[in-house]
Amino acid sequence: MSLNSNIPEGKLEEKWTKYKSTVPLVNPANKRNLEVLVVGSGLAGAAAAASLAELGYKVKCFCFQDSPRRAHSIAAQGGINAAKNYQNDGDSVYRLFYDTIKGGDYRAREANVYRLAEISPNIIDQCVAQGVPFAREYGGMLSNRSFGGTQVQRTFYAAGQTGQQLLLGAYSALERQVGMGTVQMFSRHEMLDVVVIDGKARGIIARNLITGELERHFGHSVLLCTGGYGNVFFLSTNAMGSNVSATWKAHKKGAYFGNPSFTQIHPTCIPVSGDHQSKLTLMSESLRNDGRIWVPKKAGDNRNPNDIPEEERDYYLERRYPAFGNLVPRDVASRAAKERCDAGFGVGNSKMAVYLDFKFNMMRYGRVEATKLGMTDASDAEIFKMGKDVVKEKYGNLFDMYKQITGEDPYELPMRIYPAVHYTMGGLWVDYNLMTTVPGMYALGEANFSDHGANRLGASALMQGLADGYFVIPYTIGAYLSKEIATKAISTDHEAFVEAEKSVSERLNKLLTINGTKTVDYFHKKLGKVMWDKCGMARSAGGLNQAIVEIKAIREEFWNDLRVPGTADEFNPELEKAGRVADFIELGELMCIDALERNESCGGHFREESQTEDGEALRDDENYSYVSAWEFKEADWDLHKEELKFENIKIAQRSYK
Amino acid sequence: MSGNMNLTLKVWRQKNNKVKGSLVDYKVNEVSPDMSFLEMFDVLNEQLIIKGDEPIAFDHDCREGICGMCSMHINGRPHGPKDAITTCQLHMRSFKDGDTIVVEPWRAKAFPVIKDLTVDRSAFDRIIASGGYISVNTGNAQDGNTLPIPKVDADIAFAAAACIGCGACVAACKNASAMLFVSAKVNQLAHLPQGKPERMERVRAMVAQMDKEGFGSCTNTGACAAECPKEISLVNIAAMNRDYLKSNLIDAEG
Ligand SMILES: Cc1cc2nc3c(=O)[nH]c(=O)nc-3n(C[C@H](O)[C@H](O)[C@H](O)COP(=O)(O)OP(=O)(O)OC[C@H]3O[C@@H](n4cnc5c(N)ncnc54)[C@H](O)[C@@H]3O)c2cc1C
Ligand code: SF4
Ligand code: FES
Numbered sequence: 006m007s008l009n010s011n012i013p014e015g016k017l018e019e020k021w022t023k024y025k026s027t028v029p030l031v032n033p034a035n036k037r038n039l040e041v042l043v044v045g046s047g048l049a050g051a052a053a054a055a056s057l058a059e060l061g062y063k064v065k066c067f068c069f070q071d072s073p074r075r076a077h078s079i080a081a082q083g084g085i086n087a088a089k090n091y092q093n094d095g096d097s098v099y100r101l102f103y104d105t106i107k108g109g110d111y112r113a114r115e116a117n118v119y120r121l122a123e124i125s126p127n128i129i130d131q132c133v134a135q136g137v138p139f140a141r142e143y144g145g146m147l148s149n150r151s152f153g154g155t156q157v158q159r160t161f162y163a164a165g166q167t168g169q170q171l172l173l174g175a176y177s178a179l180e181r182q183v184g185m186g187t188v189q190m191f192s193r194h195e196m197l198d199v200v201v202i203d204g205k206a207r208g209i210i211a212r213n214l215i216t217g218e219l220e221r222h223f224g225h226s227v228l229l230c231t232g233g234y235g236n237v238f239f240l241s242t243n244a245m246g247s248n249v250s251a252t253w254k255a256h257k258k259g260a261y262f263g264n265p266s267f268t269q270i271h272p273t274c275i276p277v278s279g280d281h282q283s284k285l286t287l288m289s290e291s292l293r294n295d296g297r298i299w300v301p302k303k304a305g306d307n308r309n310p311n312d313i314p315e316e317e318r319d320y321y322l323e324r325r326y327p328a329f330g331n332l333v334p335r336d337v338a339s340r341a342a343k344e345r346c347d348a349g350f351g352v353g354n355s356k357m358a359v360y361l362d363f364k365f366n367m368m369r370y371g372r373v374e375a376t377k378l379g380m381t382d383a384s385d386a387e388i389f390k391m392g393k394d395v396v397k398e399k400y401g402n403l404f405d406m407y408k409q410i411t412g413e414d415p416y417e418l419p420m421r422i423y424p425a426v427h428y429t430m431g432g433l434w435v436d437y438n439l440m441t442t443v444p445g446m447y448a449l450g451e452a453n454f455s456d457h458g459a460n461r462l463g464a465s466a467l468m469q470g471l472a473d474g475y476f477v478i479p480y481t482i483g484a485y486l487s488k489e490i491a492t493k494a495i496s497t498d499h500e501a502f503v504e505a506e507k508s509v510s511e512r513l514n515k516l517l518t519i520n521g522t523k524t525v526d527y528f529h530k531k532l533g534k535v536m537w538d539k540c541g542m543a544r545s546a547g548g549l550n551q552a553i554v555e556i557k558a559i560r561e562e563f564w565n566d567l568r569v570p571g572t573a574d575e576f577n578p579e580l581e582k583a584g585r586v587a588d589f590i591e592l593g594e595l596m597c598i599d600a601l602e603r604n605e606s607c608g609g610h611f612r613e614e615s616q617t618e619d620g621e622a623l624r625d626d627e628n629y630s631y632v633s634a635w636e637f638k639e640a641d642w643d644l645h646k647e648e649l650k651f652e653n654i655k656i657a658q659r660s661y662k
Numbered sequence: 663m664s665g666n667m668n669l670t671l672k673v674w675r676q677k678n679n680k681v682k683g684s685l686v687d688y689k690v691n692e693v694s695p696d697m698s699f700l701e702m703f704d705v706l707n708e709q710l711i712i713k714g715d716e717p718i719a720f721d722h723d724c725r726e727g728i729c730g731m732c733s734m735h736i737n738g739r740p741h742g743p744k745d746a747i748t749t750c751q752l753h754m755r756s757f758k759d760g761d762t763i764v765v766e767p768w769r770a771k772a773f774p775v776i777k778d779l780t781v782d783r784s785a786f787d788r789i790i791a792s793g794g795y796i797s798v799n800t801g802n803a804q805d806g807n808t809l810p811i812p813k814v815d816a817d818i819a820f821a822a823a824a825c826i827g828c829g830a831c832v833a834a835c836k837n838a839s840a841m842l843f844v845s846a847k848v849n850q851l852a853h854l855p856q857g858k859p860e861r862m863e864r865v866r867a868m869v870a871q872m873d874k875e876g877f878g879s880c881t882n883t884g885a886c887a888a889e890c891p892k893e894i895s896l897v898n899i900a901a902m903n904r905d906y907l908k909s910n911l912i913d914a915e916g
Contacts, residue, residue, distance in 0.1 A: 011880065071721060072787050074827055075729040091807060127803070134803035136796045136854050145810025163820060169728055170823060177795035184791035215776055244723040278696040283704055284725050334757040406726060409751045412696075438779040475800045526704070570716050574775045575678065578719055579711065593682045 008634055008647045012116040017653045021120045024437075025480055027489035036061035039486050040494060042209055042224035044196045044251055046073030048168075049450025051175035052228030052474025058187035060479055064531055065187055065209055066179065069195045069246055069581070071638055074176040077232050077244040077469065081168020082403065084160035084287035085467040086576075087125040096157040098122045105465060105656060108154040108334050108457020109430070110608035110624060111656050112264070112632070114649060116437060117455050121465075124472045129161055131475055137176040139163050150399075151291070152463035154334035154661075160464045160538040165289055167460070171467055175474070189386045193583060194220070197509045199227055199446065200259050206446035210505050212513075213582065215572035218386040219443045219506050221497035225489045226445045226482060229255055230474070233429040233451035235268065237589045238541070239533025242274060243424035247638050248585040249592050252433050252452050259439035261413040261634040261645060263434035263454030265302040265592065266600035267460055269609050270542050271427035272298075272338035275410055275420075276358045283427040288361070289403055292565035293331045294395060294458030297418070298322050300359050304349040308418050321345055327495050329661040336609040336622070337661060343397045343542050344620065360557025362419035367392035382534060386614045401650065424542065428466060430457045430609070431599075434634040434647075438481035439473060442634075445485060449473040449570040454632065455638075513536060513573045516583045523580045528563045532556065532593055534587070540597050541620055546612040549601040556594045563590060595635060595642060602644065603628040626656060665694025668684035669694065669708070670762040672716055679774050685764065697743065697774035702754060717814065720779040725845060727751040730826030732834070734779055735766040740830035740889045743754035746908065748828065748891045767828055772876045783829050785875035787845060793867035794847045796856050815853050824845040824892040831886035831894070837878030842886040844872050845902035846894045852905060869906055 013020045024206045024444040039062050046068040051559050054066040063348055068076060080468065088094040093234040101122035101293040111435045129147070135177065139161050140148040149158040166357075182188040200208035206227040211220050235241035273288045299318045321341055324329045333341075342359050345351065352358050368385075371392030375383040383391075397404065408416045410649065433441045433448035435455055440447050450470035459466065471584035539552035563586070571577040606615040606622035607629070631646040676683025697705075700722055707717035717845050723731040736742035742752045757763065767780065770777070786870035811819075843891040848865050851857030855888045857864075880899060887896045895914040 011680060050798075059799045069730070070723055070731060072730075072827065074787070075723055075731050076789075077724070077729075078725060079729045079826075080724045089806075106671050126805075127801075129806045130803035131798075131800060133806040133809065134796065134856055136819070136851050138816055138823050138850065138854070139806075140820075141811055141813045141816040143813050145812050145816075152706055163823075166728065166824065169826075172821075177790060178790040178798075178800075180787060181795040182798065184793075185788075190787070208706045215782075244729065245725060246723050278693055279698045281694060281701045281705060283698070283701050306725065371708050405746075406751070408725075409753065410698075412753070412755060479800065497890070511756055522712070524708050526708060568711060570711055570714075576719060576780065635786050 007437065008645050010114060010647060012114070013437065015138050017119050020116055021123055026481055026485050031483050031487050031490065033244060035063050037063065039063065040065070040195060040224045041226050041317070041482070042229065042539070043067070043228045043230060045076065045230030045232060045450070045452070046179065046208065047076035047175070047230060047232055047450060048172055048175055048470035049452070049474045050228070051172065051179040051450055052471050053230060053478050054188050055155065055175065055178035055182050056479045057482070058182040058474050063117060064128055064182070065191060065224065066187040067191045067194045067195065067196055069214065071193055073179055073190060073192060074173060076172060077247050078467070079169050080244060081171070081467055082287060083291035084152065084162035084167045084169065084464040085128070086152065086159050086464040087161060088122055089126050089129060089467065091147060092158045094157045096159050100157065101125060101159065101574045104155050105456065105462060106458065108462035109460055109661060110622070110659055111458065111626070111630070111651065112590045112607050112649065113456055113458035114632070115651060115653055121456050121469055121472050124469050124476045127476055128224070128468060128471045132171055132174050137163065137170045137179060139170070148238070148408050150291055151332060151467060152288055153293060153332045153338070154329070154462045160291070162291065165400055166289070168467060169491055171471065177470070183278050195554070198254050198505045198586070199258050200505045201499050202495060202499065203444060205444045206597035207495055208502060208549070209499065210509050215239045215566055215576050217572070217577065219509060221502045221615040223497055224496050225486060226282050226447065228447045228449060228478065229433065229452050230449045231452045233432070234589070234592060235426045235429050235592050237532070238536045240282060240285050240537070242271060245284060248588070250585050250588045252448065252591055253588040255433060255441065255443065255446060257637050259358050259443045260446060260448070261434040262431070262595065263597065263632055263634050264431040264459070265635065266540065266596045266603065267430035267459050267608065268426060269335060269428035269430060270339045270424045271335055272342055272424050273361060273422045274425035274427070275407065276353060276355060276423040286406065287425070287427060288407060288420060288422055290335065292361060292403065293479060295399070296361040296363050297365055298331055298359055298361055300345050300350040300352060306339070310362070319350070326661045333661045334460055334462060339542060342424055345595065351438045358421040358423045360419040361422045363396055363415065365514065367396050370395040375511055417500070426541070428461055429463055430454065430459060434632065439478060439486055440485065442480070447478065450479060459610050466522040466624060476645070498548060510573070512584070513572070513580065516567065516580060516587070517568050517573060519564065519567045519569070523566050524568060525579060525586050528559060528567065529586045529589070531591055532559050535559070536593055536596070537563055540600050543611050544600045546601060546604070549597045552597045556597065560590045563587065573601060599633055599635065602633065603629055624658065665692050665697065665754070665881065666911055667693040667695065667757065667759040668845060669757065669760070672762065672764045673779070675718070675778055676775050678777055683775065693754050695753065696847065697738070698725070698750060699734070699752040700750050706833055718779065719777040720777055722750055725750040728826060730828035733768050733781065733828060733830070735768060735833055740768065740833040741891050746893050746902040748826070750848065768833035770832045770877070784878070786827050786840070788875065789840070789844060789868055789871045790847065792871035793860070793864040796851060797860060809855055810856060819850045819853040822846045822853070822894065822898055825894050826892055830889045830891060832877065834865070834885040834889035835878065836883065836885070837881060838867065839880045840872050840875070840877040840888070841880040841895055841899050841902070842890060844868050844897035846906065848902045849881045849898040852901070861905065862912055865902060865905045866909045901904060
């Protein structure tokens with residue numbers, strides 16, 4: 006099958022407007038007979054389910070948590086971008102578009118990204134109308150801050166809880182529809198397969214996680230809004246339940262997987278403290294607005310950081326990237342931290358950490374406050390106290406979180422941070438309509454591969470998830486469903502449903518009857534280590550080839566020596582985990598194959614073979630200016646390439662110097 | 663495990679909501695103070711599985727205090743001995759070698775036990791579905807800055823909106839009242855101009871649903887706010903009561 010991205014004709018700035026006014030519509034009476042299954046209730050899923058129900062479609066929505074409000078989007082901290090230019094600092098739709106393409110290291114599709122930038126202002130308006138309490142200035146206007154990879158202030162936020170507030174907005178819109186009976190919500194349900202009939206997605210098999218019962222659900226269309234797969238690395242900033250299973254099942258039923266190896270490693274996370282570690286905690290990128298990153302100039306300097314004088318500190322980001330300083334994009338900041346630690350300059354017990362220091366800006370804010378209050382002779386202690394209050398208002402919850410985890414007070418001592426797996430730019434390949442290669446099956450939010458190329462800029466995942474759910478899918482789904490009005494609901498006794506349920510049930514039984522000696526976590530940790538060491542921040546042909554061999558061995562061992570207690574017809578979290586890890590193992594192999602195939606560095610994908618003299622990522626546009634879309638075959642995968650054309654942006658080696 | 667604390671756990675085990683449960687003793691050794699409470703449970707569960715026992719079922723997801731999924735009643739307190747944090751944010755440095763720790767699920771008629779430490783909190787979703795929103799369809803919104811909101815109001819709304827829906831307030835209350843949870847949402851929306859049009863209807867509908875779910879009545883003991891990981895204030899309850907009375911007056915006047 007050849008890939009068609011279905012990008013509308015016409016000028017970049019006019020494509021979406023023209024599309025919207027010409028896309029076929031479905032009349033209200035027909036919408037009532039069209040059923041849409043939305044898997045996932047994060048920003049993408051909740052926004053889509055609510056918006057589609059408002060339009061009149063019959064919607065069912067699924068999530069594995071006990072409530073849709075707990076989807077992983079809830080954990081997003083720092084903010085959401087929008088090209089509002091409220092700060093009058095030169096922002097525009099074009100600039101957001103440009104920053105996103107450049108930030109993604111020229112590996113995203115122009116038309117999609119432009120549409121995202123175009124829609125971004127509507128998102129803020131919608132959320133405000135829902136009662137999302139964004140941060141405000143004293144005059145009552147919305148407040149903004151900066152994120153990495155940009156030189157304007159376009160990030161809207163609600164303290165360090167932006168994701169929570171946005172998700173609660175989308176959740177309340179969703180619950181409103183549930184209350185009206187237009188959405189049926191299935192919490193504690195896990196999708197375990199998609200049902201494809203005559204080449205089209207027509208339903209799913211879901212497991213009721215409380216009773217273990219397998220259920221068949223029909224839909225004229227299936228939307229996968231199931232988030233990212235960073236947990237393939239075992240340790241990541243993702244929630245414990247985040248997984249690849251829904252998209253992986255879709256992949257095995259014909260949906261191509263786009264750029265699977267594109268992973269974002271976030272520079273500012275709390276470092277690993279021991280073997281017991283179950284997940285890593287992000288310290289939002291917004292902290293880089295006010296925190297300066299440094300390591301001691303002398304390797305192995307064990308002094309208390311407050312005792313190390315200015316001239317003996319190396320503010321290495323400011324040194325290497327004077328134009329963007331501490332606000333370089335994530336991939337650049339992460340690699341720079343790794344470089345310093347590998348060279349022996351790391352701090353803390355493990356020496357795998359760098360400092361993120363707020364002292365300087367606390368004092369600066371304190372002086373501003375003192376001036377406002379006319380305190381001309383304020384002491385350093387008074388200034389520090391006032392500055393501390395300003396910082397507390399901006400990031401209080403993050404500082405508390407840090408203290409809770411490490412037992413250290415970041416107002417007094419600089420934070421210790423290290424990069425961690427955070428986000429996956431890869432995901433199901435979708436066209437301009439957000440449709441996968443299986444007709445009728447869509448992927449929204451982090452689950453698709455679309456907008457962030459090889460590196461996502463901060464505060465743009467929330468933007469993308471909500472854009473997809475509120476403003477894109479309500480239009481693009483019409484293009485498909487307008488042709489489906491004659492399709493009657495298909496009985497779930499159809500053989501395709503029966504067969505899909507049977508294979509799900511067989512697999513659950515297989516997992517339960519291996520009766521080996523090792524737990525699910527044992528395999529997950531083992532896989533994670535291979536992925537982190539060989540398919541993490543630095544990748545090489547040798548390492549990747551070795552990783553593929555190791556992953557195959559892990560897979561073999563998993564299916565022969567796994568132990569899962571309990572039964573399939575009860576609440577059984579270990580069984581849920583086992584299914585997810587089995588899929589992660591398969592995905593891990595594909596990620597390594599993808600990383601190996603792409604013999605260039607771009608964004609978060611750093612191939613040691615392809616770097617500049619000073620260690621920056623070196624792209625190879627001549628040979629790799631494409632999206633890799635992998636087709637699943639029983640024994641391996643076929644690669645399809647979507648060529649990327651840059652007609653509106655001049656492509657260049659990325660520089661933040 | 664690299665640590666040096668040895669602990670005794672007494673954990674509530676209950677196979678499902680049809681059978682009775684009981685406390686069962688477990689020894690956990692070499693616990694490190696840097697471990698989180700849930701990581702200690704991970705370790706215990708690994709040991710149980712290897713031994714051929716059933717692991718302990720408990721809810722959790724984000725493990726950073728924001729999703730509201732974790733829900734353990736520890737030594738008689740929802741989310742354990744420390745103020746203003748969730749179970750997943752509790753670290754073992756808050757305990758000492760030799761401690762005995764009793765761990766139970768949330769106890770409330772409206773939160774039936776599913777298994778072990780896992781309970782069903784879907785009643786909260788139904789309360790939100792009854793009115794915890796602003797009725798605005800996608801695409802209806804005006805520019806975000808056409809509606810200036812004084813920072814003080816925005817801050818009050820934000821403080822109330824911080825509720826994570828964990829249910830600790832219900833678990834802490836001897837009447838299993840959900841007033842703190844409901845009032846947080848009511849008050850968030852009541853403080854914003856966007857929320858005003860439906861203000862009275864909202865409070866009436868949400869309170870009615872709360873009663874229907876079987877939550878108890880509020881006798882102002884303040885136990886809820888004392889245990890709330892997000893420090894949702896009792897002021898919200900007072901404010902909601904005022905709105906509720908007003909909404910009934912309006913109703914009586916027709
Ligand atoms: C700690 C952290 C902080 C972040 N901060 C920011 C930020 O400040 N700004 C920003 O822009 N981005 C941020 N991100 C990224 C952003 O939060 C996510 O990319 C985004 O929220 C993903 O939303 P989503 O709707 O695609 O998926 P999710 O919110 O992950 O939702 C996935 C949904 O799918 C459901 N699901 C999954 N699998 C199944 C299955 N098999 N069956 C049934 N249901 C299933 C889940 O139950 C859930 O409801 C952050 C991410 C992390 C980890
Ligand atoms: S009010 Fe507090 S205790 Fe109650 S649900 Fe909300 S966050 Fe939890
Ligand atoms: S697991 Fe999310 S709040 Fe504890």
